[in-house]
Amino acid sequence: MNQNPLLRVNNIEVVYEHVILVLKGVSLEVPEGGLVALLGANGAGKSTTLKAISNLLRAERGEVTKGVIEFMGNRIDRKDAAEVVRRGIVQVMEGRRKFEHLTVEDDLLTGAYSRRDTHLVKKDLDLVYSYFPRLAERRNVKTGYISGGEQQMVVIGRALMARPKLMLLDEPSMGLAPLLVQEIFDIVVRLNREEKVAILLAEQNAAMALQVARYGYIMENGRLVLDGDADTLRDNEDVREFYLGLTEIGKKSYRNVKHYKRRKRWLT
């Protein structure tokens, strides 16, 4: 990609609990204002990659043992997670990590914790409510009690409250109703276009992800196996079959999937 990316991940290795090697040399870049998708099967290491960038790894007893992560030209792989947020990277973790005893509104407000411009916080809160009207209705309920999808809205909204330069989204569409999935992706695109927030998106919904992203990486087993422009990827035969569910004859039905296994070509 270009010479001066916003984020550069260079050949990192990640080890959990000092023994479990999960990422085996991952390199990727997110350009200024870019929207990059990261695809891969379960357990491929997408979340781990995102956590390596935001440095939430340490809280899970993982560490980057090799390689470099740079953000706006500075190394951040040794920085404290809070410091990384202050520099403008916010991650939306998978698994709906809400603060269950906080009300929806308080939860959203924690997102603004490291912001200096406190007077603008109120405005952003309204913005989030306009994105997710359902949350406005439930603003005084503890997030532990709201439905799964509502929780997902809270954590995304919370990340927005931080006004990041780069947002790491880990499966934002998970568990959301189709209508809302569309909305979330619309919001992502809007953020990216209008607010110039760069986005790194780990998604299972490959079809959606490749529709909005401009560039994509595909990950298997802790390695990047394929990358390219979204269009190129969409035309890749394996991607079409394994990620988009399209075969030569068109979309196949779940009912007709047989127990056959065709090996992905990049997996050897």
Place this chain on the structure above:
Amino acid sequence: MIFAIEVAIGGLLVGVMYSLVALGFVLIYKSSGVFNFAQGDMTLLAALALVGFLTIFPLWLAILAALVLMIALAIAIEAIVLRPLVARPPLALFMATIGLGFFLQGIGQGIWGTDPKGLDIGISDIPFKIKGLLISQFDLAGGALAGGLVFALVWFFQKSRTGRALRAVSDDHEAALSVGIPLRRAWAISWAIAGLVALVAGIMWGSRLGVQFSLSLIALKALPILILGGIDSIPGAIIAGLVVGASENLAEVFLGPYVGGGIQTFFPYLLALVVLWFKPYGMFGREIIERV
């Protein structure tokens, strides 16, 4: 009847003094989810330090110095104990605080010795009579202090930005990290506040019992208050303190003679069990949210 009232009032006042210790537990639990068994030992250490400083400084300076020490301790605990144990099972942290307790006992007694020391902060403990009831200035001071602390702390947790951040930390510290809340500072702050509370409790109890090892045992009296009021409720600590104080004394005086006495230690636990049966998170504790 007047006797019963007297017993009850005496109990209420002593209950508030226990609440001071219970508050320390609540603070740390509320803000980092750690059940700090070293709270009693922190109380002891604070009192020991204060008495130590009193030999060289005037009272106000000694209190200040002891406070500085407690803050330094909080920072050290964060760096040495909590940080390496981040995201560990709560029980490991609980055990670490038991270890910390031994450690602080050793340090405190090693530096300042094991013999009991008197501590006089100049508030009279001799009661005066109001309408036939004995009330001591000391108890009133204790009550006022506890009340003041509770108001300040409730405000801090519910209204301030840092307070909200601390509550977030206790729910999910990884998620708190992800929104940029610096865990280290959060923990250091909450332990420092708990250190402050320990100092207050240490002063009050130290001047009553003398500064000696047994101060650390007051924690045992604070525990039933804790579960009765709710492990994470600041007002709960005070209210339960009142309930426990009054009821255990009434029980000992009016029930004790029938069963052979000596029941005031476990009576609060029985009371707490009854209440917990109906409200499993104490009178004011927040419930554990279990949604499936």
Place this chain on the structure above:
Amino acid sequence: PPNPGQAQEQYVPCLIYRTGPFAPGGSGVGGGWEDYMELINMKGGVNGIKYKYEECETAYDTARGVECYERVKPKNPAYIHPMSTGITYALLDRSVRDKIPLVFMGYGRADASDGQVFPWAFTFPTNYWSQNTAKIKFIAQQMGGMDKLKGLKIANLHIDIPYGQETRPLLEKMSKMYGFEVRHFPVPWPGIDQKAQWMDIVRRYNADWVINRNWGVSCTVPLREAARLGFPRDRIVGVWWCGSEEDVLPAGPAAKGYYSANFNGVGQDFPVIQEIIEKVYGAGKGNLSITRVGTVFYNRGVVTGIAMDEAIRTAHKKFGVKPVTGEEMRWALENLNITEERIKEIGAEGLMPPIKTSWKDHEGGGWVRFQQWDGQKWVPVGAWVAPMREFVREEVEKSAAKYAKEKGITPRTSEALK
């Protein structure tokens, strides 16, 4: 025959507790005891044999106490002071099997004063039951005669563990004998809060006298509570474990006037204490901080040292000068006779009562002394008080017989051990 080339040593293990809630007692008594041995060493040892004393920290914990005992056992100690009631119980059997005399001065079980059932246990110079009879006598004295006991209301405020409960039956018996009334007020461990008990004692029961049978912080609390309720402190008399400087100082002015029992003198005004200060502390070999020399617990330790030292001398007389074994020590402890003259010689006049034991009587006198806190220091009150010997002895034998039955022991009938 003693080997002249090799210095001979008498090994003495000190089970001690220097930390925890009762540390003042453990470190105080232990320190005084060790200092006395140090003094003897500096003066050339017991008949030329030097003490080799060694501490083992029990932390007042029974399990650790037993471990200490087992650890020092191979080094052939001539005797053991368990220094805690819990540990005493755990060691009673072992000491019999291992033939090591167990000496518990002023704690442990009172009925062990009966040498017929407890050949290896020694309770001199006195035990809790003797103490309580002396206390009643003392109260009577203060009131102006034994007949004044009639109708008196005595509150027995005791820590609610076996140690505290132990004297209840005895007091009840005496109340029948002398016509006073006694009520027990148990204080649950750790006894930080005794508001209910005190309200009851003062407001409802209207006690005339209070017996303060506590331990550690629970000794101090009653003084505060009494002051708050306006109960006169000179109507409280404490057990000897509630009668140290450490017990009253934290209570501040509230402690003034409070009485307690003791079986040793207080202060530094004894020649032997002066000698310790001069020689031992002068040479920097003291085992405690000098400020504590002369305190109740410290002096109790010195008395311990003297008594044990005298016993070793007694053994030397019978078995020759050499390191004494447990069995020899047992004989000596049973034939101990520390007279007034000897006490004067040692420079401990007033510091300790005379002790004379026999194979039957392991208590050896049972003298108790009372003292009063004048706000600054403990002041002895009156002379040494003799307990109600016969009464106590009767109780001791009854209780020991019950123990013998439970344990399947046949009490011995002569000095000889079977």
Place this chain on the structure above:
Amino acid sequence: MNKKNGNPMLQVEDIHITFGILKALNGVSLEIHKGEILAIIGPNGAGKTSLVNVINGVYHPSRGHIFFEDKDLTTLSHHHIASLGIARTFQNVALFKGMTVLDNIMVGRNLKMGSNFFSQGIYWGFAQKEEIRHRQEVERVIDWLEIEHIRKTPAGMLPYGLQKRVELGRALAAEPKLLLLDEPMAGMNLEEKEDIARFILDANEELGTTIALIEHDMGVVMDISDRVVVLDYGDKIGEGTPEEIRNNEKVIKAYLGTARQK
């Protein structure tokens, strides 16, 4: 493929649940027929999970009744309901994180096991035979779900998708009559969804398990379900075959949306 019908296995009658002022379920009734796959869909917060929770006794309705094979479930305790043959999976994976995958699935068979305490402790005779017998059953499930390689891994260490699969295994191990699946495919990629779809269909076709399924992926719902029920903020707004639902105006407005339909 029209074996379904017959009398309803489960009847939900006029269920009401409120949380504070919120009416999570407002008089919902539906039926599940023996042998069918029923999909429950609806916007987030519509009350789908709450409905499942009512069925297996986590929430007790303020009004209404639930009958399973003509037995009233409304007042029974959770584990009693389970013992009638209703198993489920959870929206937010509820595996036993500290236990291995094998143990997790073995727990699923708990209701089927019954050796007594002492023979378990001595591990001789009946207890041993029983353990081995159940282990064989569990291994069948493991084989079938293709999770042999993680058999001895603690469940908490698995990636999300695999956890969901293990959870399905745990539910299947109980050999339930009725299986309630709460978003079994959330967070999976296409390939894995295909796998799970296959497992669901197999369970339904080969074992005859009746299945109720909450899912947001319309592709899956349309393809594998026999009937669809649509909830919208406490109310049932639609019911019918996938075809009917796809064209139901109300459903499109509340849930499906129109744009970007593939």
Place this chain on the structure above:
Amino acid sequence: MIYRECGVFKANYRADMAIFPIPLDRWGVIIILFIAFVVVPFSASDYWLSSILIPFLVFSLAALGLNFLTGYAGQLSIGHAAFMAVGAYISLILYGRYEVPLLLSLLGGGLVTAAVGAVFGIPSLRIKGFYLAVSTLAAQFIIQWVLTHWEWISGGVFGTVDTPPMQVFGWPIDTPVKKYYLVLSVVVPLTIFGKNIVRGQLGRAWMAIRDMDVAAEIIGISLFWNKLLAFTVSSFYAGVAGGLITFTYYGAANIEAFNIMVSFHLLGMIIIGGMGSVLGSFFGGGFITLLPIFINQFAHAFGTVLKTDLLACLELILFGGLIIFFLIVEPYGLARLWRTGKDKLRLWPFPY
């Protein structure tokens, strides 16, 4: 490769489900048992037998009991020493006053304790987590109170029950070696029994409750029975341990030997040793009972440099410090450390 699992193929599930599926483990256990039963009694000194090994084994047994409750079933208890006390008093009373044979007295003590434990387990049906933990202190205080106030138990003024000389099947148990054998022959079978329990249906049910009780119940595990059973089994072990330690170590049942500190120590054992691990209970039992002793002996080396009262404080500092240290090194306990070590050996020389 020294320690390996691969290459060892299990022909059937029966083999895979044996108590020690890996041959090397099996051999390890056999060797340990051989050492325990044959080598130790003939080589260890009385000191080692009676004040290191016996307390170590018995406290490990008590810790194992607590581990069932806390480590497996997830019910935190900090009143467990009181259950040991119940076992101690009851078994001594049975043996001393009613002349029940020794082993049966131990069993009886265990059973009575189990019943008491079940009663104190009732709150766990409603109360959870640290609330439950603190409530279990009620057991500590109430039992302590009952034992000292009920004269039938304490037997009068000293609050203590003494034992007559011990014998099993007519053999006097009077030397440390014999006591050691007595302990061993109770601890080993109970440990095997416990291991079988926790790896079977009951153990799985407990762990399920520990990890997520709502889900466990929905799956069909009765919280009521399993929690109460956890309390019962756990207090049974505590009761037997209490009786055993009193018979072989303390000599007389005295409440002070089972104070609240002992409860904390038991909890410390399973946390340091490893929650939910049978082996961990033994590691933890060793750590907490022996560490102070070793520290004390080690500190004595400094006896000449440091003042004695500082030494005692130094012990506390070291003890506390080491607890924290080990938790930091391995928050899941020594047993996990052990396993990681084994894993490394197994995979050596390829660390990943």
